[in-house]
Amino acid sequence: MDLNDLQSKLVAAARAQPPSGAVPYGFERRIMARIKGLAVVDHWALWARALWQAAASCVALTLLLAALSLFAAPGKSPGGDISQEFENTVLAAADLEQPPADTLW
């Protein structure tokens, strides 16, 4: 018995009779029933969705605060000049501590 010849014949037999692709009755329905029971857990997608939601919230908050500072701040400011008020506040302590000019000499 020539083993190479036997191998060739048997491999040719396997090639000549490919397996059937028959799908059992109701297979698709069974698969779909299983799949519908599964939650699609894609951790990266969940993380990305959470990041987008957080980003949207941050943008909304920023816009709200920007709108408030634009429209509400000028009405509440008594002096009207924020930079001047800021300078007065910062230099107030220095003004108090400085002795009168005539006492220096």
Next chain:
Amino acid sequence: MERTEAELIAAVLRGDAESFEPLVQKFSPRVFATARRYARRESEVEDIAQEVWLKAFQKLGSFRAEAPFEHWLMRLTVRTCYDFLRSHQRNRELSFSDLSDPEEDWLEHFVSRPETANEHADAAKQLIERILAQLTPAARLVITLLEIEERSVKEIAALTGWSIPLVKVRAFRARAEMKKVLAKLKKEKYL
């Protein structure tokens, strides 16, 4: 209007699980034909096919539309079949003592007149299945893909996820293993 594969996949990824059904209907015959190369019992074949589709659904997010969906699915199928072979390797048949009468007849015919032994006979197909069942999982996978399905080394590497040198090494070992099994058959039956 029939939706394309890409549209169906996009819909599934958006959460529409129903869109997965046309894909299951279209590609199940290929999945079953592949699974039947590695599993004998119909219950095992169906288990493999079911596992393939559940994995396909869960891993659909990793599908990149650079290659057709069918190629991606076939890779998944071959790897699932390989896992099946590895998990069932303890059940490998180790003897030719229980050949059926048609198998014995086919072998007798081959011994006496090899050139006229019919390749289309069911007995020959059953015999090759017996021989493949005695190989290790890697050898069986390589022989099936390389010799029976006549795929290239590059294709096998893509399907299995092995490197090209590894496929070549495994193919060499698989052929040697097959020779050994055939020698065992000869020894058990004719010596």
